[in-house]
Amino acid sequence: MRYEAPQTVDQAISLLAGTHGNPRVLAGGTDLLVQLRAGFIDPELIVDIKQIDETTAITAEDGGFRVGAAVSGARLKEHDTLSLLWPGVVEAADLIGSTQIQGRASMGGNLCNASPAADTVPALIAAGATCALAGPGGRREVPVEEICTGPGQTILTDGEFVVSILLPARGSRSGDAYLRFIPRTEMDIAVVGVGVSLSLGADGQCSAARVAVGAVAPTALLVPAAAEALVGGVVDDAAIDAMAAAVRAVCRPIDDKRGTVAYRIEVAGVLAGRVCRIALERAGST
Amino acid sequence: MTDSNKTPSGNGTGNGKDYKWVGTRAVRPDGVDKVTGRAKFGADLHLPNMLVGKVLRSPHAHAHIRSIDTSAAEALSGVKAVITRDDFSDQPKGAVQPAGEMTINYRDMVRNVMAREKALYEGHAIAAVAAVDARIAAKALSLIKVDFEVLPHVIDPVAAMESGAPIIQEDLMTEGMEQSPGAMTNIAKRVEFGHGDVAVGFAEADVVIEREFTTQPVHQAYIEPHACVASMTEDGQGELWLSTQGHYVARGHCATLLGLDVSKLRVQASEIGGGFGGKTVVYLEPLALALSRKACQPVKMAMTREEVFRATGPTSGAHLWVKVGATNDGRITAADAVLKYQAGAFPGSPVAQGAQCAFAPYELNHVRTIGYDILVNRAKVAAYRAPGAPIAEYATESVMDEIAGVIGMDPLEFRLKNAPKQGSQSSYGPKFPVIGCIETLEAARDHDHYQSPLKAGQGRGVATGYWFNIGGQTSATLNLSEDGSVALVLGTVDVGGTRASLSMMAAEELGIDLDKVRPMIGDTSALGYNMLTGGSRVTFAGGIAVVGAAQDLIGTLKDRAAKFWDIPVDDVEWAEGEARATNGYTDNMQPLSLQEIAKDMAKTGGPIVGAHSINAQGAGPSFGTHVVDVDVDRETGRVWVTRYTVVQDAGKAIHPSYVEGQYQGGAVQGIGWALNEEYIYDDKGRLENAGFLDYRVPVCSDVPMIDTVIVEVANPTHPYGVRGVGETPIVPPMAAISNALANALGIRFTDLPMSPPRVLAAIKAANGDATTAS
Numbered sequence A: 001m002r003y004e005a006p007q008t009v010d011q012a013i014s015l016l017a018g019t020h021g022n023p024r025v026l027a028g029g030t031d032l033l034v035q036l037r038a039g040f041i042d043p044e045l046i047v048d049i050k051q052i053d054e055t056t057a058i059t060a061e062d063g064g065f066r067v068g069a070a071v072s073g074a075r076l077k078e079h080d081t082l083s084l085l086w087p088g089v090v091e092a093a094d095l096i097g098s099t100q101i102q103g104r105a106s107m108g109g110n111l112c113n114a115s116p117a118a119d120t121v122p123a124l125i126a127a128g129a130t131c132a133l134a135g136p137g138g139r140r141e142v143p144v145e146e147i148c149t150g151p152g153q154t155i156l157t158d159g160e161f162v163v164s165i166l167l168p169a170r171g172s173r174s175g176d177a178y179l180r181f182i183p184r185t186e187m188d189i190a191v192v193g194v195g196v197s198l199s200l201g202a203d204g205q206c207s208a209a210r211v212a213v214g215a216v217a218p219t220a221l222l223v224p225a226a227a228e229a230l231v232g233g234v235v236d237d238a239a240i241d242a243m244a245a246a247v248r249a250v251c252r253p254i255d256d257k258r259g260t261v262a263y264r265i266e267v268a269g270v271l272a273g274r275v276c277r278i279a280l281e282r283a284g285s286t
Numbered sequence B: 001m002t003d004s005n006k007t008p009s010g011n012g013t014g015n016g017k018d019y020k021w022v023g024t025r026a027v028r029p030d031g032v033d034k035v036t037g038r039a040k041f042g043a044d045l046h047l048p049n050m051l052v053g054k055v056l057r058s059p060h061a062h063a064h065i066r067s068i069d070t071s072a073a074e075a076l077s078g079v080k081a082v083i084t085r086d087d088f089s090d091q092p093k094g095a096v097q098p099a100g101e102m103t104i105n106y107r108d109m110v111r112n113v114m115a116r117e118k119a120l121y122e123g124h125a126i127a128a129v130a131a132v133d134a135r136i137a138a139k140a141l142s143l144i145k146v147d148f149e150v151l152p153h154v155i156d157p158v159a160a161m162e163s164g165a166p167i168i169q170e171d172l173m174t175e176g177m178e179q180s181p182g183a184m185t186n187i188a189k190r191v192e193f194g195h196g197d198v199a200v201g202f203a204e205a206d207v208v209i210e211r212e213f214t215t216q217p218v219h220q221a222y223i224e225p226h227a228c229v230a231s232m233t234e235d236g237q238g239e240l241w242l243s244t245q246g247h248y249v250a251r252g253h254c255a256t257l258l259g260l261d262v263s264k265l266r267v268q269a270s271e272i273g274g275g276f277g278g279k280t281v282v283y284l285e286p287l288a289l290a291l292s293r294k295a296c297q298p299v300k301m302a303m304t305r306e307e308v309f310r311a312t313g314p315t316s317g318a319h320l321w322v323k324v325g326a327t328n329d330g331r332i333t334a335a336d337a338v339l340k341y342q343a344g345a346f347p348g349s350p351v352a353q354g355a356q357c358a359f360a361p362y363e364l365n366h367v368r369t370i371g372y373d374i375l376v377n378r379a380k381v382a383a384y385r386a387p388g389a390p391i392a393e394y395a396t397e398s399v400m401d402e403i404a405g406v407i408g409m410d411p412l413e414f415r416l417k418n419a420p421k422q423g424s425q426s427s428y429g430p431k432f433p434v435i436g437c438i439e440t441l442e443a444a445r446d447h448d449h450y451q452s453p454l455k456a457g458q459g460r461g462v463a464t465g466y467w468f469n470i471g472g473q474t475s476a477t478l479n480l481s482e483d484g485s486v487a488l489v490l491g492t493v494d495v496g497g498t499r500a501s502l503s504m505m506a507a508e509e510l511g512i513d514l515d516k517v518r519p520m521i522g523d524t525s526a527l528g529y530n531m532l533t534g535g536s537r538v539t540f541a542g543g544i545a546v547v548g549a550a551q552d553l554i555g556t557l558k559d560r561a562a563k564f565w566d567i568p569v570d571d572v573e574w575a576e577g578e579a580r581a582t583n584g585y586t587d588n589m590q591p592l593s594l595q596e597i598a599k600d601m602a603k604t605g606g607p608i609v610g611a612h613s614i615n616a617q618g619a620g621p622s623f624g625t626h627v628v629d630v631d632v633d634r635e636t637g638r639v640w641v642t643r644y645t646v647v648q649d650a651g652k653a654i655h656p657s658y659v660e661g662q663y664q665g666g667a668v669q670g671i672g673w674a675l676n677e678e679y680i681y682d683d684k685g686r687l688e689n690a691g692f693l694d695y696r697v698p699v700c701s702d703v704p705m706i707d708t709v710i711v712e713v714a715n716p717t718h719p720y721g722v723r724g725v726g727e728t729p730i731v732p733p734m735a736a737i738s739n740a741l742a743n744a745l746g747i748r749f750t751d752l753p754m755s756p757p758r759v760l761a762a763i764k765a766a767n768g769d770a771t772t773a774s
């Protein structure tokens, strides 16, 4: 097994594209190293992307922020203006693991590991975030909800990787939030996770919303019907109930060691309502 | 000095006098090593030329092993030894030995450490290799070809009792059955305890409650996985370093399985990263020794967490039936229970202990408990704190709570009304010695926690637990150094702070500074036999041995002083760390300190050693009562433990912080057992959650600060009044939490764990909403 730590995106691409035997990108390694030690993967080459400026920087862009794919949760949380703009995304990233894990774990790794239960993914989808991908064929910008295609599966082509994630600008009177359900208080995997982002118009009515749910399907899902239940009216109990019902309607979870189908669907709706109320309160106070 | 059954009369006698060390919160002697990472655990020994050993494990829950072909593995470069069932000779039938709180059957043990005819559970060891590094060892395992014939399997104890169930041990005979079942069976044993006639008792009852319960197997979940280093030489001598609760016991097991003289093996215990009963048995150790014997090189073996879950003993899961009758004024008239415990793939569940403890917190005229030990295709169970008792008392204490509720009595008053005291006939036979059941219940009742109001939506529960505690064979030596400091050599592994508590008793007896006593755990050649650390026995039995050793040492010190002064030894007394002349000699003789006697010991007769070896009897049983408050998220079924108080009789807390630690640890493990811990199997009997991510022990933030109240009703058989404290704390939590949930929700749960899906389903069902199934 070979380890390389290139300095530029192009070097990374040529390493990744030039190696057979399943080369792997290493960001924080909090998924990768666990999988290596468990013998699930046996890559020929590991390409550490933490020496590349673009993957490790947080920069302002068009009123939003571009976050390097390998930026750790701890660094994300320390960024005050980003935390004010997208508190739901930052709280989702902050849920990952423990203090030790936070020093390493990245949103890029969380996304590309393609676990249906990844915590930042519903929050990023709700935020309308996009990813900058770079590969032998050039660069492209893709919405987060299009990256994962199934458990452990992504649209990334050979030699391609995620360079950064763009959290867009947003108007005033906007708020986002993320909650997950776990049976413990920490160090656990989401049984269900829900992210909501919404904006209020001058009239107090909901002018825009995005709702996403994780751990209830092979990938995190954007739920347009849930957003529709909110947009164009006052976000009252009835609207929230309708939104929660729309979330439940798209859930197609499996029975597994982390929860039953019925339980996951039920709790997805419960969380959706709670998350929506937090996002609403945040929107009202900005 | 060897003395069985006799308690040395030390300074203690538990009479409430002020002690200098006993009862203080002295700094622990192993603290610096542990917080700086110096402490050496099972995997921390490195020897020259050491090989790495790994185990090939069965992927099947139940399968015949037709053949094992190791030739390709042996041919791999870097592989130094491969072993299978053929490397262990079979053990005679019926060779059963009591060992601590469990019994040992070597015919089963040889099959458990390495499968013979059949693989009996997923994770059962099939072969092992030793190689120059871990990668080669892993590669070698992949080259071993095993021809399995997969058989139907059974996990559930009730299903395993049915006729037509897959038979796990074809030659199994049920012990204790009135008549032979006439066919092959998975029922290894039937036990029955009790007195009176339950039918008569139930006829006297105004209220009778009968319920069925299930519990899941739970793992001891020690943080340190099993690990050892074995080194055998060409002349058949061996050394073993391991993480264990009892290195003498491990030595005996290994010597038996390898066909060695016990004394040819020198065994040293590492620091232990938790055991809770699970490190009273051997798994890797005989394999490491057999590999080392073949390779003539040291072999290190360490389990992964996954191996720990698949192949090492949890405690039983169970099916329980309980029936209790009481009069309207709160007198229990009859109590009856049938307990069916999973043993795993070999006999030996702790069902007898469960049956004995089930109704122990009550004084009853008519009581019966029947227990069944049932084989299933799971790893053989191992001891887990108060083995068997938490399972049985979860069910009985739930029913007691319910019946108190039906007759409208406070649950603690109900228990007090029926509580046993000294001389009461216990539910399992013997009359109780001095016990603190009533004192514990009263302390719980009068505690601020029990008196304080609950917040809206919360519930409060209580439960009482009982455990016997044990004594057993123990040796201790005090070696006096030339400067008057003392080395205390112990043979009992320090699991819960016993180096501290035992040296405190030594310092108290000798009247010297605690700092002058350096405790250490000797290897198996350093002392006479020592039973393992289990049964909450070490501060009790070890305390008696240490006090005896100190008295022995003091006897010699007085002799030497008498010689020095040339007066009769009867005119010398020992006080405050010095020899004093008495009876008229007082004026002429300056007291001789321990240092002075030590300095001149060569002149007065040579080295000075105090030793004591005993088979300690008269362990003091311990009762505990827990009070717990819970909050429930009624939309997700998530239960929060918001306040928790453990009240328990310690007899005497030698080191209160360690006693509190035992109370708190038991409560925390019980919270996990109650709310989340369970084994999840797929339809092929393979464990799906062999790791801490999905086998959910509580994390720190899941539990509130656990309050503790140490009740001290002295045990008269111990010089300082000690009872054991390590096990009782895990007995009450499951029932206490279930009772609190019943109080909060008006719903009685009868299945563990009370995990969020199960709680939510029950809430929905109670609200007449059937859309959510658990």
Ligand SMILES: Cc1cc2nc3c(=O)[nH]c(=O)nc-3n(C[C@H](O)[C@H](O)[C@H](O)COP(=O)(O)OP(=O)(O)OC[C@H]3O[C@@H](n4cnc5c(N)ncnc54)[C@H](O)[C@@H]3O)c2cc1C
Residues within 6 Å of the ligand: A024, A025, A026, A027, A028, A029, A030, A031, A032, A033, A034, A049, A069, A070, A095, A096, A097, A098, A101, A104, A105, A106, A107, A108, A109, A110, A111, A112, A113, A117, A118, A119, A120, A156, A160, A161, A162, A163, A187, A188, A189, A190
């Ligand atoms: C103790 C513990 C607790 C955890 N708790 C949580 C939790 O609560 N919630 C949660 O969601 N996850 C959790 N995780 C999983 C993990 O920490 C997260 O998924 C984390 O975000 C992964 O980020 P990383 O930078 O460490 O990724 P890595 O391990 O470096 O990479 C993960 C995968 O993505 C690939 N990859 C990484 N970066 C890129 C990129 N830029 N482009 C293309 N592919 C890439 C890697 O090749 C690898 O396959 C936990 C893990 C541990 C060990």
